[in-house]
Amino acid sequence: MNNYSAYDFKGFIIANNFAGGCYPYINSNNPDMVTVPANSHIGNGNALIYPNYRDQYTSSLYPMTEWHVSTSSSPGIVRLWNHPAIMPGGVISNNTKWATTKFVMYYPGTTTLAPDNFNGAITLAGNSSCYTASDNMTTSTGNNSAEIFTLTTGGTNYTYIQLY
């Protein structure tokens, strides 16, 4: 995630299945919304990078301690970052892809909302049957925007969330 904007990002990070049905469905849980400060991106080494549910805890600047995992429409369960159920190469990890964020932007270091309703939810194109949202948004003034998309490099899928 690259936050190029002048506002702090605070949002849920969500992954889901793309191979038929939306489950497993994984939601950030602790913190429920992760904070990525204003002007934090790959250009200055402050991007949020989650290589997988587990390793992000030790490698990321913005570690997620717990994930909420739903394997069906029943309530699901909270998993610690190192629970084997969500290990890299496991069934749940192999069948999910980063797909969605639901977020609110704040003035840096505050809980004062950014102007022009700079908040919303965006999901990957083609994922609307699992999460009802567009893959981009722009504020009413056009001053700020957000987008989510994937790129594949060397056989690895990367999902990018960018805030401008």
Added chain:
Amino acid sequence: MASFAYSQGTIIVNNYSKFDFYGFLMATNSTSGCYPRVGNDGVIVVPAESHMGNGLELVYKDYMGQFSSSLYPTANWVVTLNPTSSSIMAWNNVNLSPGGTIATTTKWYATKFDMMDAGTTNSSTENFRANMNIANACGTGINNYFVTSSGNNSAEMFTISGITYLQLY
């Protein structure tokens, strides 16, 4: 080449724990009621640390084919067609063929198991045993997660894209 549109689906058991799985895997009617219902007759044993990561997981693609393709074959199935009629069918009984009525009307939904200290038949001191099931047409509720009282071990059962997974940690 015939294609079989059967709903039974594949079941995969990944035992990531340090205990041996001794258990039963059950399928039930996939649309309504509890019949037909199918479960293994003899206990299935999946040794400690047998999973997709090392190629030692249990895979049953159907009642019949599993006998020759699985690492942990089941020779006989208990088939219950109605509340008063239950019989034991060998894996190669024609009634269990992938295109047959039993296979096409049932789906994996439950397990009951007891985890043993590896290489023994001593129940683990963790009391790692449970009855579990996923959502099903038999209406037995949902009990798809289990954790031992110590929190050291757990199990979960779920379905992704027609494949039912039982995972033991």
